Amino acid sequence: MKRREILFVAVALLAVSPVSPVSAQRHGADTTYGSSHDMPTDDIPRPVSRDAASQAAELRMSGKCDKAVPILRRVVNNGGSEISQFNLGMCLLDLAAADRDAQRAAPMTAEGAQWIVLSANAGFPQAQSKAVALYLDGVGVPPDPVEAKKWELLYKRNVDRALFGLPDIQGEVVERLDVAVTGDKRAEARARANRWTKVPVSNNE
Numbered sequence: 001m002k003r004r005e006i007l008f009v010a011v012a013l014l015a016v017s018p019v020s021p022v023s024a025q026r027h028g029a030d031t032t033y034g035s036s037h038d039m040p041t042d043d044i045p046r047p048v049s050r051d052a053a054s055q056a057a058e059l060r061m062s063g064k065c066d067k068a069v070p071i072l073r074r075v076v077n078n079g080g081s082e083i084s085q086f087n088l089g090m091c092l093l094d095l096a097a098a099d100r101d102a103q104r105a106a107p108m109t110a111e112g113a114q115w116i117v118l119s120a121n122a123g124f125p126q127a128q129s130k131a132v133a134l135y136l137d138g139v140g141v142p143p144d145p146v147e148a149k150k151w152e153l154l155y156k157r158n159v160d161r162a163l164f165g166l167p168d169i170q171g172e173v174v175e176r177l178d179v180a181v182t183g184d185k186r187a188e189a190r191a192r193a194n195r196w197t198k199v200p201v202s203n204n205e
Contacts, residue, residue: 052071052074052075053072053075053080053081053083053084053087055071056068056071056072056075056084056087057083057084057087059071060087060090060091060094065090065091065092065094065095066095068087068091069088069091069092069095072084072087072088072091073088075088076088076115079201079202080201081122081201082118082119082122082123082124082127082201083119083124085115085116085118085119085122085124085127085201086115086116086119086124086126086127086130088112088115089111089112089113089114089115089116089118089119089127089130090112090116090130091112092108092109092111092112092115093108093109093112093113093116093139093140095108096108096109096112097109109139109140110140110141111140112140113134113139113140113141114140116130116131116134116140117131117134117141118199118201120151120154121196121198121199122198122199122200122201123158123160123198124160125155125158125160125161125164125166126166128151128154128155128158129151129155129166129169131147131148131151132148132149132151132152132155132169132173132177133148133173134148135147135148135151136148136173136176136177136180145176145177145180145181145185146181146185146188146189146192147189147192148177148180148181149177149181149185149186149189150189150190150192150193150196152169152174152177153189153190153193154193154196155169156168157193
């Protein structure tokens with residue numbers, strides 16, 4: 001399946017939900033969490049079917065992240081796209097939010113945020129939208145309203161967002177940004193956005 005076709009399928013499957021980012025290394029959280037949905041984050045290539053990424057995306061959208069995570073780990077460790085990085089990050093965040101054990105959930109939240117930020121840095125618009133909320137609320141990353149504003153600006157500029165008709169970030173998130181990021185902070189957010197350069201998935205090693 002061609003890259004643009006994969007992106008189209010992903011946009012059709014994924015609802016845009018404002019959230020936030022983190023400047024992360026690919027395998028920032030090399031942790032096993034001790035439950036059935038977790039797998040080690042290793043770099044050993046393993047066979048991945050051609051449609052694994054699409055199957056995992058469908059599992060995520062069906063609320064079956066426990067089944068999607070092992071597939072997505074293999075996909076991203078075998079050079080999977082920013083879409084799979086995003087899906088892995090979202091699944092880890094969802095699983096962490098549902099876990100009543102705070103100590104077990106914390107590393108999942110941190111790793112999930114890292115995958116979202118990697119995907120955002122690769123230019124995936126949904127990940128950039130999510131990064132806004134992550135930094136604004138400090139989910140898996142230190143709270144940083146300026147960084148959140150940077151990602152909002154980058155999301156607005158993203159040509160893929162316009163291509164697929166994805167909406168602007170609106171509502172409470174924008175209101176909170178407007179209150180938290182003013183004056184010099186707004187100028188700094190704009191400067192960060194202007195300095196940003198896309199990092200292809202192949203360079204996220």
